[in-house]
Amino acid sequence: MPEYTYEALDKGGKQVRGVIEASGEEVIIEKLRNMGYYPLNVILSKRSGGSVDVLALPGLRAIFHRVKTKHVMTFTRQLATLIDAGLPIIRSLNILTEQVESAVFKEKIKQIAQDIEQGSSLSEAMAKHPKVFDKLYVSMVRAGEIGGVLEAVLNKIAEFLEKRQFIIGKVRSAMMYPLIVMTMALGIVGFILLFIIPKFKAIFEMLGNAELPWLTQVLIDASQILAHDTIWVILGIGVVIFIFKKINQTKEGKYAFDRIKLKIPVFGMLIRKSSIVRFASTLATLITSGVPILQAIDIVRETSGNEVVTRAMDTVHTSVKEGETIHEPLSRCKVFPPLVVHMVAVGEETGAIDQMLLKVAEAYEREVDDTVNALTSILEPVMIVFLGALVGVIVIALYLPIFNIPKIIGK
Numbered sequence: 001m002p003e004y005t006y007e008a009l010d011k012g013g014k015q016v017r018g019v020i021e022a023s024g025e026e027v028i029i030e031k032l033r034n035m036g037y038y039p040l041n042v043i044l045s046k047r048s049g050g051s052v053d054v055l056a057l058p059g060l061r062a063i064f065h066r067v068k069t070k071h072v073m074t075f076t077r078q079l080a081t082l083i084d085a086g087l088p089i090i091r092s093l094n095i096l097t098e099q100v101e102s103a104v105f106k107e108k109i110k111q112i113a114q115d116i117e118q119g120s121s122l123s124e125a126m127a128k129h130p131k132v133f134d135k136l137y138v139s140m141v142r143a144g145e146i147g148g149v150l151e152a153v154l155n156k157i158a159e160f161l162e163k164r165q166f167i168i169g170k171v172r173s174a175m176m177y178p179l180i181v182m183t184m185a186l187g188i189v190g191f192i193l194l195f196i197i198p199k200f201k202a203i204f205e206m207l208g209n210a211e212l213p214w215l216t217q218v219l220i221d222a223s224q225i226l227a228h229d230t231i232w233v234i235l236g237i238g239v240v241i242f243i244f245k246k247i248n249q250t251k252e253g254k255y256a257f258d259r260i261k262l263k264i265p266v267f268g269m270l271i272r273k274s275s276i277v278r279f280a281s282t283l284a285t286l287i288t289s290g291v292p293i294l295q296a297i298d299i300v301r302e303t304s305g306n307e308v309v310t311r312a313m314d315t316v317h318t319s320v321k322e323g324e325t326i327h328e329p330l331s332r333c334k335v336f337p338p339l340v341v342h343m344v345a346v347g348e349e350t351g352a353i354d355q356m357l358l359k360v361a362e363a364y365e366r367e368v369d370d371t372v373n374a375l376t377s378i379l380e381p382v383m384i385v386f387l388g389a390l391v392g393v394i395v396i397a398l399y400l401p402i403f404n405i406p407k408i409i410g411k
Helices: 025-034 058-064 069-084 089-097 103-117 122-127 135-147 150-205 214-228 230-249 251-263 267-288 293-302 307-321 327-333 338-350 353-403 405-410
Strands: 003-009 015-021 038-044
Touching: 003 025, 069 089, 069 103, 069 150, 089 103, 103 122, 122 135, 135 150, 135 267, 135 293, 150 214, 150 267, 150 353, 214 230, 214 353, 230 251, 251 267, 251 307, 267 293, 267 307, 267 353, 293 307, 307 327, 327 338, 338 353
Parallel strands: none
Antiparallel strands: 003 015, 003 038
């Protein structure tokens, strides 16, 4: 009978490990539950022919076990629940270590628990892993520790991450459809240029020195370039992408590209609205969590994801530091609509800026949702027409010389 290694929690929440013989995993789980244990993990032991987890190897772990946003959201929710139930942070982290799917994330949680055992606070331990827990996350945790409301703040972080991921998903879904269609269009055109055009070219050469229509000649020239200089074409595309990335890595380059993004018809408005949602919800969450206003603005500046908004936050931070209100520099930046500026002003006057920012975020969330739904319904027929027109132009270009064959023969 095969042996299984198990990990479980007893009634007191203590982690236990052991080896047990059984005919299968389901039998083991039933045995553990009858013993009063809560099963966490059951693995066939190597002596019984257990296989090695290839994805757990160091070289492949970072590729296949990335820490996703959903992992962080689930971890945050569970940590808040365990702390609210009265469990110490270290025990809570040890329990959650066995719950996460990502091997990389599991190691990060273990390191955080070790740092806390050595005297660090939770926020200090998380700050050592900025790729998993960004400055926004760490600052809110620190505010929760100072205010003694860590479990409440963790719940707010989870809610914020869920909303942010929802907005990002909406924007991506709106942009993914045209991107997929354009990729398909390029694939179709590439196939036609490489495999169809050369066959027609052989037919056209039979016509002798007959002059081809300019549209047909353009297609033939493009086909020859793609067929004979494929490496140079790929190299040229790679160089353009490399230059684009290098320019985008500079502040001025990113600012220029982000400005262009905001001016793209329809999509620019969608990006602007999603940026407003991110600004309003982030600032509101930070203020509600007890983060000082200047620090909150600084975090919004670093997590905006758009250089245009980042520069606007630079102006707001400087002005607030000098004693101004938030809405005055916002109005001068010309980045946010007047409605947002007025609502922020009302919030400052009434002392409820966090509530007004939440209302702004909710309003623009609905607008993003409506915009995405409208785009989805409009883009589908537009893209179908675009693909049809593209293929139609190619077909016309190929058949134009054939229509002239009687004239050529007559001559």
